[in-house]
Amino acid sequence: xxxxxxxxxxxxxxxxxxxxxxxxxxxxxxxxxxxxxxxxxxxxxxxxxxxxxxxxxxxxxxxxxxxxxxxxxxxxxxxxxxxxxxxxxxxxxxxxxxxxxxxxxxxxxxxxxxxxxxxxxxxxxxxxxxxxxxxxxxxxxxxxxxxxxxxxxxxxxxxxxxxxxxxxxxxxxxxxxxxxxxxxxxxxxxxxxxxxxxxxxxxxxxxxxxxxxxxxxxxxxxxxxxxxxxxxxxxxxxxxxxxxxxxxxxxxxxxxxxxxxxxxxxxxxxxxxxxxxxxxxxxxxxxxxxxx
Numbered sequence: 001x002x003x004x005x006x007x008x009x010x011x012x013x014x015x016x017x018x019x020x021x022x023x024x025x026x027x028x029x030x031x032x033x034x035x036x037x038x039x040x041x042x043x044x045x046x047x048x049x050x051x052x053x054x055x056x057x058x059x060x061x062x063x064x065x066x067x068x069x070x071x072x073x074x075x076x077x078x079x080x081x082x083x084x085x086x087x088x089x090x091x092x093x094x095x096x097x098x099x100x101x102x103x104x105x106x107x108x109x110x111x112x113x114x115x116x117x118x119x120x121x122x123x124x125x126x127x128x129x130x131x132x133x134x135x136x137x138x139x140x141x142x143x144x145x146x147x148x149x150x151x152x153x154x155x156x157x158x159x160x161x162x163x164x165x166x167x168x169x170x171x172x173x174x175x176x177x178x179x180x181x182x183x184x185x186x187x188x189x190x191x192x193x194x195x196x197x198x199x200x201x202x203x204x205x206x207x208x209x210x211x212x213x214x215x216x217x218x219x220x221x222x223x224x225x226x227x228x229x230x231x232x233x234x235x236x237x238x239x240x241x242x243x244x245x246x247x248x249x250x251x252x253x254x255x256x257x258x259x260x261x262x263x264x265x266x267x268x269x270x271x272x273x274x275x276x277x278x279x280x281x282x283x284x285x286x287x288x289x290x291x292x
Contacts, residue, residue: 014212016142018101019094022080027057028072029080033093034100037107037124038066038279042266045277047091049262055084059256066106066279099132101142106158108150109280114245117151118166118186124148126190139201141212146193153235161214162193167230177214179224196221237282246289249280
């Protein structure tokens with residue numbers, strides 16, 4: 001994946017993988033599952049781990065965009081077999097076949113739990129709903145990324161196509177490529193981002209040379225405005241280890257999560273009364289604690 005977004009012209013189509021568009025790796029097919037804001041139900045992780053054990057290399061991998069991958073899957077002519085596809089769909093992690101590649105929404109992972117200026121979980125959920133409800137937005141490139149910072153600054157420096165930074169509990173300033181957009185009410189932020197995404201689809205054109213990112217457009221997507229004086233300073237990544245609010249941030253190595261680690265994290269979350277984990281943009285998993 002791109003570490004930063006380039007303004008260079010593209011000469012090929014985006015091939016970022018999904019479930020219906022796997023990547024043909026040396027060890028078999030690789031699929032990626034998008035998690036909006038990194039939110040991962042424990043039941044879904046358990047089911048996905050079982051799919052990886054039965055059909056793949058047995059491990060669940062974490063990406064730098066807070067998504068999941070499983071690999072070494074069987075298929076035919078670059079497509080998953082019906083049994084594997086059905087098993088993945090049964091995890092609940094493929095809510096939209098038409099829009100699976102464009103559900104790239106990164107969110108401050110502790111939003112609504114502790115810290116931050118606003119709870120962005122409703123904004124992220126509404127953005128996902130609006131993206132999937134618009135047939136035209138299925139044409140977004142699979143590398144197109146939304147980044148929502150809840151005002152703690154942890155995602156301020158993440159390159160994005162569209163995004164926002166919360167200024168307080170009621171408003172946020174939009175990010176448009178590498179520029180700042182207008183300040184909007186949080187209640188209308190998802191709709192504003194969806195409109196800009198639709199404008200990008202209209203502006204990019206079609207074909208193998210069509211831009212993947214907002215910064216690649218010949219004409220700016222919107223008028224740039226100065227950064228609001230209330231914006232936070234960039235914050236550090238979340239370190240691994242125990243968290244003040246309870247629970248812990250568990251790093252995941254390139255080897256991925258083994259079935260044993262998955263079972264441990266799921267059991268720990270359930271013992272704390274939580275039915276959900278959070279995958280972080282720092283290749284880790286937040287396991288909620290009793291205090292959370």
